[in-house]
Structures are given as C-alpha cells and as structure tokens.
Amino acid sequence: METVNQLLDSIKDVGRDGVRGGYSRSVYSTPELDLREWFKEQAAQRGLDIETDRNGIMWAWWGEPQDGALVTGSHLDSVPGGGAFDGPLGVASALAAVDILKNRGLQPRRSLAVTVFPEEEGSRFGVACLGSRLLTGAIDVDKALNLRDADGGTFADVARSNGLDPRHVGADPEALARIGDFVELHVEQGKGLGQDGPAIAVGSSILGHGRWKLSVSGQGNHAGTTLMADRADPMVAAAHIVLAVRDTAAKQPDARATVGRLTPVPGGTNVIASRVDLWLDARHPDDAVTARLIEAIYVAAQEAAASEGCTATLTEESYSGTVHFDSGLSRRIGSLLPGAPVLATGAGHDAGVLAGYVPSAMLFVRNPSGISHSPEEYVADEDASSGAVALADVLEGLL
Template identity: 70%
Template sequence: MTATVSGLMAEIADTGRDDARGGYSRPVYSTAEQDLREWFSEQARRRGLDTGTDSNGIIWAWWDTPFGVRDDAVVTGSHLDSVPGGGAFDGPLGVASALAAVDLLRERGLTPAKPIALAVFPEEEGSRFGVACLGSRLLTGAIDPDKARNLRDPDGNTFADVAAAAGLDPRHVGPDPDALGRIGSFVELHVEQGRGLIDLDQSVGIGSSILGHGRWRLRVLGQGNHAGTTLMEDRHDPMVAAAGIVTAVRDCALRHPGARATVGRMVPVPGGTNVIASAVDLWLDVRHADDAVTAAVVEAIHAESLRVAAAEGCTVRLTEESLSPTVHFDPALRSRLGGLLPGAPVLDTGAGHDAGVLAAALPTAMLFVRNPTGVSHSPEEHVEDDDAEAGARALADVLQGLAGKG
C-alpha cells in the first residue's frame, strides 16, 4: 500500500511538541529526535530497505539493485532535528517524502538500475551544538573531528558524550570516503523557506544555489555588580552594550542590499534578575549570495560592536563558529531535474542544507515544496496536503529518472 506524505507526517505529529514555545523542539539525540530516528528506521524496514547507522550517526536505508552492488547510488533524504519551537515540516517533510517516493516507485514496478538510498542526517539545524549540518560536515571532512567531539550544548555536555550516550563511538566520527564513494548523486527535498513558489503559484521548484552564510559569537565583557547598589553612572553594563550591538547588526545589514543578519540568541552571565551581567554572549547569523559581501557585513558589525561596547566601558570578542560559502548546485544534475520536471521553476535559497555541504564532494540538487505562509523556523510553517503529495511524486520522478527504469 502506498503511504501518503500527510499520513506519514501525521504519525509523528505529537513527537517533540513544545507547549511553551509552540511548534516543535527536537534537538539532536534528544528523546524526541531519537524517537523520530527509530520511527524512520522502522518505516524503512517495513519497506524491505537495508537499514543501519554509520559512525557519524547518519541513518542509511538501501534499496539495492538485483546485483546488490552499492555504487553510483542515487540518495535522497533530509533531517529530523529542529530549531527550538520550529515548524513541523523543516526536515521531516523530506524524510516522509522519501519514504512515500519509494512506495510510488514500487507501485510503478521500478527495478532500479542504480541503488537508491534514503539518508537521515543528524544535527542539521545546529540547535544543540552550534554547528549546522554537523553530520554531513563530519562525513565530508568539512569539520575537524576533534573540534566536533569537543562542541558543547547549552548544558555543558560535549558532543562526544552525547553521541556516546546515543550509541555511537565518538572516536570514530569523521570523514568517511567509502560512504561518499558509494554516492553518485544526492537530491534533497525540503519545504521552501520563503515565498518563491507562492509568488509563482507553483507546488514544486528546483534549487539553484544556497546563499553563503555563517555563524559567529560575540562575547561582550563588562563589570558584574549589584543591581541595587551600583549607580547608573558607575556601570559598565554589557547588556546595554549588547542591546546597541543588536541594533548595529540590523543597520549594517541594511547598508548591503540582499544581506541578512540576525541575532537569534542572547545569553547574559550570570543571568540574575538583580545582577548587572559580567558578560553577554550573542550569536550572529549573516548571509549573502556574494561571499565577499558576507565578509564585509561581518567586518562592519565587528567594528560597530567595538565602538558600541567601548562607549559603555566594555570590550567585545568575535569568534567564528561556522562558515559556508555560497553553493551553486551541480549544473548537469540540475539540468536533468529540469528535464524530468518540465515547468518547475528554479529558485535559490537563503537557508543552509546538508545538500549544500555535500555539494563540495559530489553532485547534489534540491527540490522545494510550496509553503503557503512563507514562514519557516516557526510554528506557522505549513505545507498543504496536495502540495506534499505533488512533492513526493516529483521526487519519485527524479529518482526514477536518475536510477534507471525497470
């Protein structure tokens, strides 16, 4: 029986609900994300796919050819973790669509000439350890394994310890050339995180590129003190400086057309209501299609931060946490998708994806499914059932075209 995307999504609709924030909170290797990983593995096994987890925590589910040779595979998939209070579709839509596409291909009687694999990547959002697409970065060698092992979550747990508790051996995380060598192409389906398909009145689009983006941490250092005994004129308050820096971030981005700069998280130390903070950490996200502009925006933000902090008698340090240049998806593969999906518009995106990391090592492409709200990383993110099923059919068409007709 062919499963629908909406039916599969309904099965996980209660997993990781966040009553405080709204939406879903599914950080990597949390109970919610682990439950989703088991759900996917069980769904894959039901379909007769050979399923297992590699040393980097990536789940693979294989539909082999009659010859059983895993070479030049066509791979699809996405992620199951979320940002805090995120929407239902960011990540899981691509996973559910991959499962539904397998059902559609079986219904069509396909015998693949190339193996087809489904993949689920951990920590795509970077919401727990601060580095987006950590699983695909480890797989490709885009992050040093020692750096990854020593990443810490907000509670101070290292990635090594959390990975070990999840059943991985952290000594073995890192580049896996054998796994990469089995992949001929990777196609990721994802909910669109913007208004491109809304404005074009289309259900499904093809990705052209991912805007360059990075994450930085600004640490503002001041003088911690008592909120009741310290006169206003005697303060060196990093929270006041941080507030000015947030405004400076917006202003710097506005001076560069097309740039996006965001402070999405700010944490005072020690964080008491009646305490003037001694330090404030701000996490900065900057994106632009031109990597030189991204660098210029960050440089301008740093300069403004130094000025704002000095005016409050504070100092500031800037640390790069991750940086991904603009990615242009493989032109030949994108052209093949265009032939398989005639009329599908071609769109760029400002959101990062595992397909963007993998693009440095192999041909990758993306499909986007319309989001009628245009809102993502929020409970308002949405996909209509008809569009979800259209996305699964498009993905099945692509997999059939790339893996060969039986």
C-alpha cells in the same frame, strides 16, 4: 502505501513544545531519538535495510549498499519551536517516493538510499549540518568533538552515550563514495513559489552563510547597590549591538544579519551581567561582501562595547560559502519536471555541504506564506503529495 501526509500525521505529537509552540527536536534529544526509531520502523516496513554510520547518519537501502548510489533524504531535528515540515517533509517524501516507485513496479538499475542527517539545524551544538560536515571532512574533528551544548555536554560525550565511538567520528570517504547523486526535497523557506502556479521548484544555489559568537564582557555587580554612573553593563552594550547588526545589514543590498540568541552570564534578575554572549547569523550571495559585513558589524560591536566600558570579541563558529548545485544534475532534473521554476534559497541544507563533494540537487515544495523556523510553517496536503510524486519522478529518471 502511505502518503506524505499520513506519514507526517504519525509523528505530529513527537516533540511538541508547549512553551514555544511548534516542535523542539534537537539532535539526540528524546523526541529526535523517537523520530529515529520511527524512521527505522518505516524503512523496515518497506523492506529497506537500515544502517547507522560512524557519524550517526542513518541509511535505508533499497538494494545492496554500493558506490555511486542514488541518495535522497533530509533531517529530523528542528530549531527550538520549529515547524512541522522543515526536515521531516524531506524524509517522509523520500519514504513515500519509495512507495510510489514500488507501486509502479520499478526495478532500480542502481541502489537507492534514503538518508537522515543528524544536527542539520545546529540547535544543540551550534554548527549547522554537522552530520554532513563530519561525513565530508568539512569540519575539524577535534573542533566537532569539543562542541558543547547548553548543559555543557560535549558532542563527544553525547555521541558516545548514543552508541557512536568518538575515535571514529569524522571524514568517511567510503560512505561518501556511496553517493553518486544526492537529491534533497525540502519545504521552501521563502516566498519564491508564491501562492499560485507550480508547487515544486528545482534549487539552483544556496546563499553563503555563517554563524559567529559575539561575547561582550563587563563588570558583574549588584543591581541594587551599583549606581548607574558606575556600571560597565554588557547587556546595554549588547542592546546597541543588536541594533547595529540590523542597521549594518540594512545598508548592504541582499544582506541578511540576525541575532537570534542572547545569553547573559550569570543571568540573574537582580544581577548586572558580567558577560553577554550573542549569536550572529549573516548571509549574502557574495562571500567577499559577507566578510566585509562581518568586519563592519565587529567594528560597530567594539565601539558599542567601549562606550559602556566593556570589551567585545568575535569568534566564527561555522561558515559555508555560496553554493551552486551541479548544473548537469539540475538540468536532468529540470527535464524530468517540465515547468518547474528554478529557485535560489537563503537557507542552508545538507545538500549544500555535499555539493562540494558529490553531484547534488534540491527540490522545494511550496510554503504559501514563506514563514519557516516557526510554528506557522505550512505545506498544503496537495502540495506535499505533489512533492512526493515529483521526487519519485526524479528518482525514477535517475535510477
């Protein structure tokens, strides 16, 4: 019987990023594939039967695969330079919870599955929770297959090279029907639990959030021969847009808007860019407010571009409205974890996608600083252990 900390320690060297710090484990990269093999080995050691479905989701079954099963799990991919806990904590805790339940001598009344969803972070193909979106049909299949990574490879090509058949990718009602209830444990990605008090919280909702691509087009030219007055420089416009994103969001209570990625084309040091692409993340509890926020940012972006002799276009890449987890399931979990506070989150999760189709819930484990998507993300050993026990208690109460 391995603890969560022992399980996480066994993968601590997989995908370390020597440049960014932390871990870079994009979907179907060598580190993420190594983690998939680790998961298969861990599941086999526990006598769980492994299968990978047509969307690349891994299922480890305790009992026969059947409709209405209890399912738990998370993801193994990461953002570039991410922390050690975002995703793997949920997977390791699920495996540890199985150990705890078996040690208790539990005989499940219905089947239990531990799942791993691919491309939760969207760090390779730009769409978060791609695996759960495909499973549920929440994303158009053609759009998904034609998503491209930074090297220009399509999701269809990458999927094919990793054993999936692009012709069969997409909504899978049979697999979805196997999920009777879904419970995802995750590191908290904020300061809701603080440094004192309970280490575990029950999730209530997920903020509406989306990703947009802003493209600013100007005139590519020579950095040494083009006078400052003769330039239509999209990089200058992009700098104004980044500030406009911050200022526009700051005027709206509870809004969050971030430009976390910017790519100049062609990207030479002595070249005035011809185009700059910026990726925008925006969130707010009220979907109507999010829409108005994006509209205001786009107007500001067009004005900033025009002032530099450039143009700006906006493309939505993904959007998920505010999600409220199943109230009945959350109440049952609350009764199994007396004293656990109820907590909303601003971070997206596969549980949020699944919530529109099956009863879903989340547990959060304390992150003392609230820092996440960073090498500084942290969960104390005792809190990780408490999380596994809490998950085991919940699963036992629901089985």
